[in-house]
Amino acid sequence: MSSQANPGSFTETTSSPVLEVRGLRVGFAKSVDIVDGLDLTIAAGELLCIVGESGSGKSLTALSVMGLMPSNGRVRADVLNLEGVDLLGLSEPGLAGLRGNRMAMVFQEPMTSLNPVMTVGEQIIEALLRHRAVSRAEARDIGMAMLRRVHIPAADTRFDMYPHQLSGGMRQRMMIAMALVCRPQLLIADEPTTALDVTIQNQILRLIDELRAELGTAVLFITHNLAVVAEIADRIAVMYAGRIVEQGSRTDIFDDPQHPYTLALFAAMPRASDLGQRLAAIDGQVPQPGSMPPGCRFAPRCPFVIDRCRTETPPLVELSPGHKAACWRAPLERNVA
Amino acid sequence: MSVPILEMTGLVKTYETGATLFRDGRVARVVDHVSLTIGRGETFGLVGESGSGKSTIGRLALRLIEADQGEIRFDGIDVRQQTPEGMKRLRRRMQIIFQDPFSSLDPRVRVGEAIAQPIRLHGLRPPVEVSGRVAELLDLVGLAPHQAGRYPHEFSGGQRQRIAIARALAVEPDFIVCDEPVSALDVSIQAQVLNLLGDLRDRLGMSLLFISHDMAVVRHLATHVGVLYAGTLVETGPAADVFGNPRHPYTRMLLAATPNPVPGLRARGAEIDGEPPSPYHRASGCPFASRCTERIDACLEARPGLDEWTQGKHSAACFRSGELPHLVPLSDDEAQMAEPYRRRLGLLRAARAQART
Numbered sequence: 001m002s003s004q005a006n007p008g009s010f011t012e013t014t015s016s017p018v019l020e021v022r023g024l025r026v027g028f029a030k031s032v033d034i035v036d037g038l039d040l041t042i043a044a045g046e047l048l049c050i051v052g053e054s055g056s057g058k059s060l061t062a063l064s065v066m067g068l069m070p071s072n073g074r075v076r077a078d079v080l081n082l083e084g085v086d087l088l089g090l091s092e093p094g095l096a097g098l099r100g101n102r103m104a105m106v107f108q109e110p111m112t113s114l115n116p117v118m119t120v121g122e123q124i125i126e127a128l129l130r131h132r133a134v135s136r137a138e139a140r141d142i143g144m145a146m147l148r149r150v151h152i153p154a155a156d157t158r159f160d161m162y163p164h165q166l167s168g169g170m171r172q173r174m175m176i177a178m179a180l181v182c183r184p185q186l187l188i189a190d191e192p193t194t195a196l197d198v199t200i201q202n203q204i205l206r207l208i209d210e211l212r213a214e215l216g217t218a219v220l221f222i223t224h225n226l227a228v229v230a231e232i233a234d235r236i237a238v239m240y241a242g243r244i245v246e247q248g249s250r251t252d253i254f255d256d257p258q259h260p261y262t263l264a265l266f267a268a269m270p271r272a273s274d275l276g277q278r279l280a281a282i283d284g285q286v287p288q289p290g291s292m293p294p295g296c297r298f299a300p301r302c303p304f305v306i307d308r309c310r311t312e313t314p315p316l317v318e319l320s321p322g323h324k325a326a327c328w329r330a331p332l333e334r335n336v337a
Numbered sequence: 338m339s340v341p342i343l344e345m346t347g348l349v350k351t352y353e354t355g356a357t358l359f360r361d362g363r364v365a366r367v368v369d370h371v372s373l374t375i376g377r378g379e380t381f382g383l384v385g386e387s388g389s390g391k392s393t394i395g396r397l398a399l400r401l402i403e404a405d406q407g408e409i410r411f412d413g414i415d416v417r418q419q420t421p422e423g424m425k426r427l428r429r430r431m432q433i434i435f436q437d438p439f440s441s442l443d444p445r446v447r448v449g450e451a452i453a454q455p456i457r458l459h460g461l462r463p464p465v466e467v468s469g470r471v472a473e474l475l476d477l478v479g480l481a482p483h484q485a486g487r488y489p490h491e492f493s494g495g496q497r498q499r500i501a502i503a504r505a506l507a508v509e510p511d512f513i514v515c516d517e518p519v520s521a522l523d524v525s526i527q528a529q530v531l532n533l534l535g536d537l538r539d540r541l542g543m544s545l546l547f548i549s550h551d552m553a554v555v556r557h558l559a560t561h562v563g564v565l566y567a568g569t570l571v572e573t574g575p576a577a578d579v580f581g582n583p584r585h586p587y588t589r590m591l592l593a594a595t596p597n598p599v600p601g602l603r604a605r606g607a608e609i610d611g612e613p614p615s616p617y618h619r620a621s622g623c624p625f626a627s628r629c630t631e632r633i634d635a636c637l638e639a640r641p642g643l644d645e646w647t648q649g650k651h652s653a654a655c656f657r658s659g660e661l662p663h664l665v666p667l668s669d670d671e672a673q674m675a676e677p678y679r680r681r682l683g684l685l686r687a688a689r690a691q692a693r694t
Contacts, residue, residue, distance in 0.1 A: 053523040053524075053525065053526075054493075054494065054523055167612055168387065169612060170612075197386040197387055197550055198386075198550060198551075198552065198591060198594040198595050198596070199386060199590065199591065199594045199609045199612075200386075200612070201594070201596070202593075202594040202596075202609040203609055203610075205596075224523050224524065225524075225596065226524065226598050227553070227595070227596035227597055227598040227669075228596045230596065230597065230598045230599065230600040231596045231597070231600075250600055251600070254598075254599075254600045254674070254675070254678065255600075255674070255675035255677060255678055256675065256677045256678065257677075257678060257681060258681070260685065263681055263682055263684075263685045264525065264685065265524060265525065266598075266678070266682060267682055267685055267686070268524045268525045268527070268528040269524055269528075269553075269598055270528075270531070270553050270554060270556070270557035271553075271598070271669045271670060271671055272556070272667065272668060272669055272670045273669075273670040273671045273672060274557065274671075275556070275557065278532045278535070279527075279528035279531055279532055279557070280528060280685075280686070280689070281525050281526070281528040281529040281532060282525040282528075283689075285493065286493075303685065303688035303689045303691070303692045304684075304685075304688050332681055332684050333680065333681075333684065336684055336688065
């Protein structure tokens with residue numbers, strides 16, 4: 001577990017980032033690394049979206065940052081810093097002191113992450129009582145204010161309700177209130193709206209956007225939905241088979257996509273202009289962790305593939321300031337006949 | 338139009354909860370006088386939020402649950418009057434696919450066997466031909482026949498959904514209820530399954546009741562659409578009309594809430610407030626009035642019916658449908674994307690076409 005500091009290497013942000021990850025490698029006991037050398041930084045108040053399909057390593061990345069990997073998991077990194085603190089150097093009690101305090105996480109399914117036999121109010125103030133020197137009465141006031149902050153109507157009666165008494169949208173608001181009650185520097189949201197209706201999704205996205213602007217929280221938002229990304233991301237990292245294949249601002253990725261995988265994801269979306277036509281699925285399948293292809297991991301499914309792609313891993317190269325892609329053939333118009 | 342494949346009239350379904358020996362329970366009205374017709378070869382997209390009654394309608398159609406009131410005709414046959422024997426014959430012609438294929442496939446049964454069971458049950462093929470038919474079905478949904486010997490856990494989510502589709506197709510149905518079949522799938526797998534469903538409809542002439550909360554997906558596949566709110570249909574018509582000229586404020590709200598993959602197109606401030614009403618509480622006026630931005634006093638007093646506004650086959654249950662301005666909220670045409678985006682997607686399509694030849 002090396003943690004060699006690498007100062008001066010971050011170029012995307014001017015101030016020092018809230019989260020800095022360099023060379024993150026995550027795997028399980030016997031398997032190869034599923035997340036294979038991931039770099040990312042998030043500045044205060046910035047929302048970074050990780051986009052990718054199931055099995056791309058999005059959630060493993062999030063769990064590694066939170067220190068929530070199962071015991072057979074293996075997390076290594078050159079740098080894994082939260083506000084300059086080396087997370088890999090911390091003991092479990094040290095990490096527990098940060099979770100729910102300096103960093104917090106919201107999951108896809110609020111019902112499985114809320115405790116069914118505890119009122120939501122108790123669950124919200126739990127973090128305050130643990131991490132802050134406040135009395136129960138003070139904690140209750142702060143918790144109640146947080147419920148109002150996430151637009152829960154009739155907050156004082158809902159505070160004493162149990163999770164099953166609330167709707168799915170309300171439960172997800174409770175999760176967000178719980179995550180933000182200690183005003184963490186980093187919020188990780190793993191598919192927080194995937195299980196919700198579009199109307200409730202819209203409300204939750206607005207809420208996250210509002211809170212990060214107001215509290216200056218750095219947000220790592222994980223989703224497979226490109227339309228959601230279009231609405232909320234400041235910056236985007238596209239992941240495929242454990243690696244970032246393209247990274248840039250929202251404008252970079254949506255107006256000037258470079259990696260063939262990014263293009264393939266866009267092409268598969270149903271748009272008004274595709275009515276009556278077949279959708280463009282991506283041929284083949286995501287490789288299994290045990291049988292990752294050498295070279296570019298997208299090569300077996302890529303229509304632009306050349307021999308080099310199958311042997312040499314393309315590095316993530318900066319094509320314009322802040323916009324990077326890992327493809328031997330980018331930019332395509334120059335390299336494809 | 339010939340005899341529609343499915344005709345539901347005045348369907349009502351309620352559930353009573355919390356009843357004890359000493360007191361009555363509360364009655365939840367989950368489906369409230371819904372009528373809809375699905376023609377042969379049509380795909381009827383049923384959209385609405387959780388709790389709107391979408392899935393209940395799908396199950397009522399197949400009589401997996403019993404309606405309290407109303408009539409269901411399948412190919413002219415009165416479904417609710419059928420004996421168990423008659424139901425068994427009908428079930429061969431009507432099938433259902435669920436959202437989560439993992440929970441609808443038995444983990445201990447090899448997929449080939451799972452597909453073979455309905456063929457044997459209904460005696461559709463002589464025993465010697467069953468395995469050949471299974472291979473044919475696997476091929477039809479894009480899986481290799483040699484995969485018949487594997488168990489469900491050996492497949493990915495998209496493959497499992499294709500297995501569920503193969504099993505539904507095993508009985509050669511005329512009609513399939515698809516209950517959120519692509520909601521759990523990644524966009525590229527979603528594209529595969531939607532293509533497959535579209536092909537089956539076009540090649541085998543099947544009719545689909547396609548239940549989803551994803552407006553972009555329904556717009557892509559459906560020929561007709563019904564928008565459900567609190568157990569009632571608030572707007573229905575040909576898909577092009579409903580998506581091209583939505584006339585009910587709720588349909589417009591759903592479309593406005595749908596995230597648009599064209600960045601910067603939509604103002605972030607689209608106000609989507611409130612949640613659906615409790616099914617225990619039936620408002621005397623319009624069920625959507627509490628969340629509606631177009632509400633007038635009349636909406637609280639009387640409940641508008643689907644005959645309130647009609648143009649051709651397009652109807653909306655709203656007093657104000659005729660006055661609402663024209664609006665196409667889900668405008669996500671590729672033409673709106675930047676030039677480099679369109680150029681590179683063009684390169685991708687050309688490269689794919691070339692790779693296939």
